Amino acid sequence: MNKKIAIIGVPMDLGQMRRGVDMGPSVIRYAGVVERLEALGWQVEDRGDIQIGRPKRFDVKNESNLKDLEEVVEANRLLAEETAEVIADGSFPLILGGDHSIAIGSLAGTAKDKENLGVIWYDAHGDLNTGETSPSGNIHGMPLAVSLGLGDKSLTEIGGFSPKVKPENVVLIGARSLDEGERKLIREKGIKVYTMHEIDRIGMPQVMEEASEYVTNGTDGVHLSLDLDALDPSDAPGVGTPVVGGPTYRETHLAMEILAEKNIVTSAEFVEVNPILDMKNQTAEAAVALIGSLFGEKLL
Numbered sequence: 001m002n003k004k005i006a007i008i009g010v011p012m013d014l015g016q017m018r019r020g021v022d023m024g025p026s027v028i029r030y031a032g033v034v035e036r037l038e039a040l041g042w043q044v045e046d047r048g049d050i051q052i053g054r055p056k057r058f059d060v061k062n063e064s065n066l067k068d069l070e071e072v073v074e075a076n077r078l079l080a081e082e083t084a085e086v087i088a089d090g091s092f093p094l095i096l097g098g099d100h101s102i103a104i105g106s107l108a109g110t111a112k113d114k115e116n117l118g119v120i121w122y123d124a125h126g127d128l129n130t131g132e133t134s135p136s137g138n139i140h141g142m143p144l145a146v147s148l149g150l151g152d153k154s155l156t157e158i159g160g161f162s163p164k165v166k167p168e169n170v171v172l173i174g175a176r177s178l179d180e181g182e183r184k185l186i187r188e189k190g191i192k193v194y195t196m197h198e199i200d201r202i203g204m205p206q207v208m209e210e211a212s213e214y215v216t217n218g219t220d221g222v223h224l225s226l227d228l229d230a231l232d233p234s235d236a237p238g239v240g241t242p243v244v245g246g247p248t249y250r251e252t253h254l255a256m257e258i259l260a261e262k263n264i265v266t267s268a269e270f271v272e273v274n275p276i277l278d279m280k281n282q283t284a285e286a287a288v289a290l291i292g293s294l295f296g297e298k299l300l
């Protein structure tokens, strides 16, 4: 990792139906992300927020079963450009969501000029739906499929190339809620998944050892996409699609610390923090603490 971090806020809430996740970047800043990173010796530039269009009415699906598609496409286009710019400038892009649909733009930006980007998808969900398989029409359930080149063209072609990532360079960690189409896709593409079963069985340290090895094998960078709903809802209640039985705050810290030790992550995003559903900003504070660990914070 270099010593420069560029923060990009993406106040996106159109990829799902719970309003409030657009305040995510704001509450993560309020929880002290810049100060936390500066205290670790990083040079931090907060580039402010990506502009998000407002639809006349929320949640209107198009014929391909995609809600608020136009606004999601436009914001991700802007995010892809901004992310690529930050990387060209020699900084580490740290993207703050917003719902998980923004991973479409951040991966379009980070995968530009990279043949083999590795991806760690730390999430309760697979986010591997397309318009055809999605039970909800919510684009936040689709970004990983889009990045693999699957789904609506207006999404896959953001950044002017597709796919952004190859299935063999992706690892899912923390999965415990997958739709039928997602399971099928995982089997078909042979995508590596550490479900809660594996985490319970071999423990987080072993999972992170193996996953780190896996995503660095033949890759030219590693993007960490961390959905706060990966954590158990008792530790991260402020998310729109909570699923019981997740890794704890402590296990997730350990995961971040292992990634810091290995020094393999080249870009990251923290998404789905929704202050309306949160308890006294607990989830935003968890995000900031995890970001601290990812960037090298230690107690002693």
Ligand SMILES: NC(=[NH2+])NCCC[C@H](N)C(=O)O
Residues within 6 Å of the ligand: 099, 100, 101, 125, 127, 129, 134, 135, 136, 137, 138, 140, 141, 142, 178, 179, 227, 229, 241, 272
């Ligand atoms: N980024 C997320 N929280 N995604 C949740 C997706 C939930 C469900 N699989 C769907 O497609 O609607």
Ligand SMILES: [Mn+2]
Residues within 6 Å of the ligand: 123, 124, 125, 227, 229, 230, 241
């Ligand atoms: Mn999720």
Ligand SMILES: [Mn+2]
Residues within 6 Å of the ligand: 100, 123, 125, 127, 140, 227
């Ligand atoms: Mn997600």
